[in-house]
Amino acid sequence: MQPDDIITYLDLVNEEKAHLQKGMNYRIGKNYSVFLMSVRKNAPYADQINHTTGALIYEGHDHPKTTLVPEPKSVNQPMTTSSGAWTENGKFFKAATDFKTGLSPNPELIKVYEKIANGIWCYKGFFELVDVEHASDGKRKVFKFHLLPITKTILNGNIELPHNRIIPTHVKVEVWRRDKGKCQICGSSKNLHYDHVIPFSKGGSSLIKENIRILCAKHNLEKSDKIMILVPWISVAAAAITTHRMN
Ligand SMILES: [Zn+2]
Secondary structure, three states: OOOOEEEEHHHHHHHHOOOOOOOEEOOOOOOOEEEEEOOOOOOOOOOEEOOOOOOEEEEOOOOOOOOOOOOHHHOOOOOEOOOOOEOHHHHHHHHHHHHHOOOOOOOEEEEEEEEEEOOEEEEEEEEEEEEEEEEEOOOOEEEEEEEEEOOOEEHHHEEOOOHHHOOOHHHHHHHHHHOOOOOOOOOOOOOEEEEEOOOHHHOOOOOOHHHEEEEEHHHHHHHOOOEEEEEOOEEEEEOOOOOOOOO
């Protein structure tokens, strides 16, 4: 799987061999963790992407809603459960702190998926958990986990893309709606991928929806050897210009 691939929830389950329900999932793979995120309107948590550095700030999870805690948003996010075990907040807090203090030589690896629509997800790539804040948001204490996108070769030889290629989730959500979840060349709704109209390597932006569209795997690969220059009356393939395969 490559970053910006569009998948169903079932694909996600098959990839991770787990029915993920929670946002934060510590070490569900052999040597990495998984975060699920959403920055849609009404999303339950205030996750943010820094569009300059590509850093992702992921908010911890709330106390479960119980008879004793009827309003989870009014109490501190918990480090431990009532029986004293680490919550997912606590496990990741410990991992980030161990890395910061040098107790652990490597940061925790976190695979991130973002929700695009009901049952539709996008793979965002691998990140490293490099820092954590446990601080007041004005009303209560929350966790803010700092993740940096990985740009070097890791697990199974997968090469992750540069962080500045990361398309913001809100752009992906808007493009999904505009393109109606289909390849913009053939109309297929299978094996879809977010594509840069002008490749990132040629100066195309990741931040505006006009430069992002949905293509199927076949047309994404066909496009990789040429740039389509669209003018009002004719479509010219500038075949001489070889572009990066992943664009
Ligand atoms: Zn297609």
